[in-house]
Amino acid sequence: MDRVDTDFKQKVYALVSQIPSGRVMTYGQLAALAGNPYAARIVGGIAHWGDPLLPWQRVIKKDGSLAEGYPGGTEGHKAALMAEGVKVDEDFKVDIEKLLWQPPL
DNA sequence: CGAGTGACCGCAA
DNA sequence: ATTGCGGCCACTC
Numbered sequence: 001m002d003r004v005d006t007d008f009k010q011k012v013y014a015l016v017s018q019i020p021s022g023r024v025m026t027y028g029q030l031a032a033l034a035g036n037p038y039a040a041r042i043v044g045g046i047a048h049w050g051d052p053l054l055p056w057q058r059v060i061k062k063d064g065s066l067a068e069g070y071p072g073g074t075e076g077h078k079a080a081l082m083a084e085g086v087k088v089d090e091d092f093k094v095d096i097e098k099l100l101w102q103p104p105l
Numbered sequence: 106c107g108a109g110t111g112a113c114c115g116c117a118a
Numbered sequence: 119a120t121t122g123c124g125g126c127c128a129c130t131c
Contacts, residue, residue, distance in 0.1 A: 006128070006129085008127085008128065009128080009129080026113090026114095027112075027113055027114085028113070028114060031113085031114095031127085036126085036127060036128080037114090037126095038113095038114085038125080038126040038127055039113090039126075039127045039128060040113040040114055040126090040127090041110090041111050041112085041113045041114085041126085041127075041128085042111080042113090042126095042127055042128040042129070043112085043113080043128095044111060044112035044113060045110080045111045045112080045113095045127095045128070045129055045130085046112095046128080046129070047112055048111075048112060048129095049111095049129065049130065050129095056112075059112080060112095061112085061113070061114085062113080062114070062115095066112090067112040067113090068112055069111090069112040070112060077112090
């Protein structure tokens with residue numbers, strides 16, 4: 001642990017694992033909280049190569065639309081969010097304005 | 106070590 | 119409103 005394995009990934013993991021059910025976060029917000037607002041794509045990358053145990057399904061785009069590349073596609077992602085109690089529109093859009101979760105200060 | 110890629114974001118036409 | 123392009127950072131091979 002000379003370098004905590006990139007605290008960026010470390011933070012992303014922590015944040016995602018801390019997202020309560022029924023709440024969603026955007027990659028940009030997540031990346032910004034991790035320390036790099038320009039690393040939104042990295043968050044997605046980490047998600048893909050990262051831990052399959054974390055609720056990445058609660059992580060969506062800033063538009064409120066679900067991400068792509070999710071196992072099952074947007075349809076599967078939508079079902080996953082609905083299973084968590086998140087309301088998803090027929091257009092695969094989540095009301096981030098209401099469900100967007102922010103970590104405690 | 107080097108190069109390529111990425112579940113994105115923002116702006117411009 | 120929609121489409122197209124570039125860009126930044128980090129990760130993986």
